[in-house]
Amino acid sequence: MSRLDDYRRVAPPGAVDFILKLAEQVKGRRLLHVTGGRLGGGATEALRATVPILSELGVDTRWEVTGGDNTYYATARSLQAALQGAERLLSDESLARWVDVNSLNAKKLNLEADATIVHDSQPVSLVSARSAGRWVWRCHFDCSSAQPAVWTFVRRFVDQFDAAVFALPGFEGRLGIPMYVIPPSIDPLSERNRDLTPREISETLMALGVARDKPLLVQIGRFARAHDPLGVVNAYRLVKKHHDVRLVLAGAADGEPERLEVLSHLLEAAHEDRDVVVLELPPEAHRQVNALQRAATIVLQKSVHAGFDLGPAEAMWKGKPVVGGYTGGLGQQIVTGVTGYTVHSVEGAAFRIRHLLNNPELIPRLGAAGREHVRRSFLLTRELADELALGVHLTR
Amino acid sequence: MSSRTAARPFRFAGCIEVRQTLDVHALDERELMQRIAAVPAGSIFFHTFGYFLRHRAFTTAYGNDFARWAAVEIGDSALAERLAVVDPFAFSSVEELREHLVTILQDHLRGREVVRRVEFDRGFHFQQSHIVEVPLGVSAETLVEFRAGLATVDESAIYVHTVETRAGQRRTEAFGEWLRDSLALPELAEQFERADPYLTSLERVRGRLLSLVDTALAEARR
Numbered sequence: 001m002s003r004l005d006d007y008r009r010v011a012p013p014g015a016v017d018f019i020l021k022l023a024e025q026v027k028g029r030r031l032l033h034v035t036g037g038r039l040g041g042g043a044t045e046a047l048r049a050t051v052p053i054l055s056e057l058g059v060d061t062r063w064e065v066t067g068g069d070n071t072y073y074a075t076a077r078s079l080q081a082a083l084q085g086a087e088r089l090l091s092d093e094s095l096a097r098w099v100d101v102n103s104l105n106a107k108k109l110n111l112e113a114d115a116t117i118v119h120d121s122q123p124v125s126l127v128s129a130r131s132a133g134r135w136v137w138r139c140h141f142d143c144s145s146a147q148p149a150v151w152t153f154v155r156r157f158v159d160q161f162d163a164a165v166f167a168l169p170g171f172e173g174r175l176g177i178p179m180y181v182i183p184p185s186i187d188p189l190s191e192r193n194r195d196l197t198p199r200e201i202s203e204t205l206m207a208l209g210v211a212r213d214k215p216l217l218v219q220i221g222r223f224a225r226a227h228d229p230l231g232v233v234n235a236y237r238l239v240k241k242h243h244d245v246r247l248v249l250a251g252a253a254d255g256e257p258e259r260l261e262v263l264s265h266l267l268e269a270a271h272e273d274r275d276v277v278v279l280e281l282p283p284e285a286h287r288q289v290n291a292l293q294r295a296a297t298i299v300l301q302k303s304v305h306a307g308f309d310l311g312p313a314e315a316m317w318k319g320k321p322v323v324g325g326y327t328g329g330l331g332q333q334i335v336t337g338v339t340g341y342t343v344h345s346v347e348g349a350a351f352r353i354r355h356l357l358n359n360p361e362l363i364p365r366l367g368a369a370g371r372e373h374v375r376r377s378f379l380l381t382r383e384l385a386d387e388l389a390l391g392v393h394l395t396r
Numbered sequence: 397m398s399s400r401t402a403a404r405p406f407r408f409a410g411c412i413e414v415r416q417t418l419d420v421h422a423l424d425e426r427e428l429m430q431r432i433a434a435v436p437a438g439s440i441f442f443h444t445f446g447y448f449l450r451h452r453a454f455t456t457a458y459g460n461d462f463a464r465w466a467a468v469e470i471g472d473s474a475l476a477e478r479l480a481v482v483d484p485f486a487f488s489s490v491e492e493l494r495e496h497l498v499t500i501l502q503d504h505l506r507g508r509e510v511v512r513r514v515e516f517d518r519g520f521h522f523q524q525s526h527i528v529e530v531p532l533g534v535s536a537e538t539l540v541e542f543r544a545g546l547a548t549v550d551e552s553a554i555y556v557h558t559v560e561t562r563a564g565q566r567r568t569e570a571f572g573e574w575l576r577d578s579l580a581l582p583e584l585a586e587q588f589e590r591a592d593p594y595l596t597s598l599e600r601v602r603g604r605l606l607s608l609v610d611t612a613l614a615e616a617r618r
Contacts, residue, residue, distance in 0.1 A: 014550040018410055021530045144516065169417035169521035181415040181523065327517060336468075389412040389528040 004053050010188045011381040019385050023057035025392045030060045030133075032113035036076060036122030038065055040283065042184070043119045043140045049187045050384055059391075064109045066123040068101035076122040083121055083154060084307070085145035095153065099125050115391055118161070127160045134394045137164045140184065142171040142307045142328060163394060167308040168329055180390055183332065185383035186313050186374070192286035193317055196294055204291035210277055215245045217353065218296035220289050220314075223253045223263045226305040228325065230262060231346045233269045233276060235302065238350035240275070243357045250279040250292055293318045297363065298356055302349050303327055312340070313378040316370030321363055323352045333378065339370035401537050402578035408534040408545050409569070410552040411560065413449060413525040415442075420522040424513040425470060428462065428520055429501035437490040438524035444484040444493060446525055448593050449555045459595050460484070462497065462520070469518045475504050483594050485562065529556065539579060539616075543609045546571075551598040558593055558601060571605065584612045 008016045031054060033047055047063060054061040075098040078088040106129035115134045118124055120141065127135055137158050143151070143166075151173050158164060163178045172179050186193050196204075205212060217236060221227040229249050236247040249266060253259035263278070270276040281288055293299055299315035301324035308329030312322040316333070322340035324330045334340045341352040356362055376382070420435055422428040432440065443461035458464035459480040467476035478500050487493040505511065532549050536542035561570035568577075576585035587608050593601045 014548075018412075018530060018532075018550045018552070021410070021532055022412065022528070025528075025530070166417065169415075169523050170421065170517055170519065172417055172419055174419065179417045179419065181417050331518075385412055386414075389414050392528045393414045393526050 003049075003056060006189055007379075007381050010375070011379055012375055015381045015385070019381060019388065020057070022385060022388045022392070023054075023059060026388060026395065027058035028060065029115065029391065029395060030113040031062070031391065032111065032116045033061070033063045033119065034109070034111075034116065034123045034126060035063070035065055035119045038063070043138070045190070046185065046187065046380065046383065047119075049190070049380055050387070053384065059388075062110070062113070064111075066102060066105040066109070066126065068098075068105070072098055072101045073122075079150065079154070080121045080141070082147040082150040083143045084141050085147065087147070088150075090150065099128075102126050103129065114395060121154065124154060125157045127157050130160065134163075135161045136390070136394065137161045138182075139164060139166050139171070140308070142168070143173045144171055146173050163390075165390065168332065171307070182383060182386045182390065183329065183378070184308050184310055185378050185380045186310050186317060187380045188317060190286065192290050193314060194290070196287070196290055200287075201291045201294050204288055205295055208279060208288060208292070210248055210279075210292070210295070211246070212295060214275070215243065215297035215357065216248055216292075216295055217245055217298050217300055218248045218250070218292050218315075219300040219302065220250050220292065220311055221301065221303070221309070222251045223249075223259045223266060224256075225258065225262060227251075227301075227303045227309075230265055230269075231304070232300055232302050232349070233266065234346045235300075235349035235353065236276065238347070239353045239357070240273075242354060244275075245297070245357070246275045246277065248277045248279065248292060248296075250281050250285075250289065252280060252283065289314075290318075293320060296320050298323060298353055300349065300353075301325065301330060302343070302346075303330060306330060308332075310378070313374050316340070316367070317374045317378075319364070319367035319371050321356060321366035321370065323349055323356075333373075335369070335373060339366055339373050399538060399540075400579050400581075402574070404574070404578045405535045405537045406542060406545070406571075406574045406578070408532045408536075408549045408553045409556050410530045410532050410550040411449075411527050411556045412530065412552065413442075413446065413527060415523050415525050418522045418524060421516070422520040422522075423516065424511045425466070425472065425475060425501060426505060426511050428465070429498055429505065431520075431522060432462070432494060432501065433498050435522050436524060437494065439522050440490050440494045440497070442524045443522070444482075445559055448559050448598065449552065451597075457595070465520045469514050469520070470512055472512070475501070478504060480595075485592075485594065527560065539581070539609065539613060542575075542579075543606065543613065546602065546609065547606055551602065554593075554598040554602050554605075558588075558591070562589075581612065584608060 004016055051061050051063050075094045078090050082088040102125040106126050113133050117136045117138050119138045159176050165180045165182050166172045167183055169181050219232050223229055253263045266278045270278045293315045299320045299322045301311045303325040306328035312324050312333040315322050316339055322334050324334050324342055326342040334342050336342045343349045420431055422431045447460045463476045463479035466472045484493055534545040534549055536545045557571045572585040572589040575581045591604050
């Protein structure tokens with residue numbers, strides 16, 4: 001039995017057989033993924049699951065990683081931030097150095113493949129060393145509001161690819177190559193999303209110090225203004241006037257000044273109200289996130305600026321209704337009135353939470369619809385099929 | 397009838413879309429009209445016929461992406477209703493469908509000086525798709541075998557053999573054509589062609605087609 005067979009019990013009926021048939025069209029081809037690292041979530045998390053599966057399907061799949069010194073990583077981080085719209089100071093010298101280090105990476109790495117997928121910005125200039133095969137830039141973030149000078153700089157490289165792939169239409173910048181769309185997905189069998197026993201949930205929450213004696217409102221996400229955790233506290237306060245609930249905000253500040261400031265406000269709110277629980281979790285706290293989402297009555301994702309944050313998909317997979325902001329990929333995941341609600345304000349979030357708490361029969365109904373929505377549209381099997389189809393299309 | 401063997405076996409194929417974004421966007425209804433008039437025909441196909449492949453039971457209410465956008469993002473119920481009722485199968489070509497959509501928008505916008513404009517991330521982002529067909533390894537030579545295949549194949553096969561073949565130029569791969577030409581069942585073929593995928597899900601279409609086959613098989617046994 002292959003790893004892919006494990007997905008039969010969670011994927012839509014026929015999805016695994018469909019992938020097996022689709023893979024026959026690219027069997028024997030050499031596929032190479034290049035990323036800026038192997039750790040962390042997002043693209044690398046998906047690759048950790050899909051690379052072994054693709055190999056089992058007969059696609060000769062490898063995964064290479066670029067590296068360099070501290071200056072290289074610092075430039076790559078600034079470049080990524082500027083492509084996501086943040087102001088950063090990037091000197092010509094640091095950019096030239098970043099290009100040079102990637103040239104060295106290109107010499108060291110084996111870039112021979114029928115299709116090479118380069119993920120995000122750190123390794124993007126490797127394309128200058130391309131030889132045979134098709135080259136695809138897979139951009140996992142929203143670069144529609146990239147800093148213009150930085151986009152112009154990066155575009156020199158991106159236009160050397162045969163195609164680019166974005167998570168959503170509208171996330172793209174101006175390019176002279178075909179641009180495709182593959183939304184991200186969650187791995188239902190990962191530690192973050194796998195089924196947990198009631199005992200595992202209880203033990204994990206006990207270890208976190210979260211009591212379950214009242215309905216839980218849970219938001220998972222970095223303590224960044226983009227996720228509006230302070231707005232969530234204000235929405236909770238409006239709800240608390242009518243319902244005895246507990247709010248759990250779990251995430252990380254990652255040592256960034258803006259997030260540390262938000263965290264200090266949250267800790268102050270938690271100090272004033274024992275039903276506000278603020279948990280600083282490390283990035284690898286997947287089981288804790290899983291347990292919190294499963295214990296939640298309602299999951300919140302009140303982001304005001306997000307790329308394709310998969311928090312709603314994770315929560316919906318656990319059968320929870322989601323009240324979320326209307327930004328980035330959240331509107332794609334939350335079908336309002338069916339799997340949860342999208343809101344545009346603190347008051348809107350409070351209104352929808354109260355609506356659900358006052359009509360508790362809606363909670364399991366929306367939760368069940370959300371799980372089916374995720375099963376069809378946001379599981380790893382769907383992304384795997386999309387990637388194989390793109391491979392077939394580009395190597396025809 | 398149920399034991400008739402076809403000269404040409406029916407081979408079920410599923411499909412998957414490779415979605416391409418065109419970097420063409422509309423932020424209000426006037427721009428939507430202008431872009432609909434100008435985008436490649438494949439994009440009109442994607443946002444109308446392709447809707448049936450992408451949307452599931454609880455999201456089919458709008459019938460096409462244009463109507464959904466007018467309702468959800470712009471909040472213009474009147475335009476959403478007028479666009480939602482457009483049945484793409486009623487047109488002989490995608491160009492004719494395009495002209496009808498533009499005409500509706502033109503009529504709706506007549507006399508309106510101000511139209512609501514949305515932020516970029518709530519805009520209408522035009523796409524088109526490239527269909528990758530996947531032979532499913534299931535074939536049928538009799539109506540009984542056809543029923544067995546129809547009941548079990550991936551739901552995308554329902555799209556390929558009803559919507560894609562009906563809208564495109566590959567009618568020989570349509571369910572109806574095979575029933576007519578290879579099994580000599582013109583009445584059943586006609587019933588298949590009348591089965592309407594508009595505003596429903598592919599699974600429901602599958603259910604309807606199966607019940608048509610079941611009725612035909614029951615009549616043959618009488």
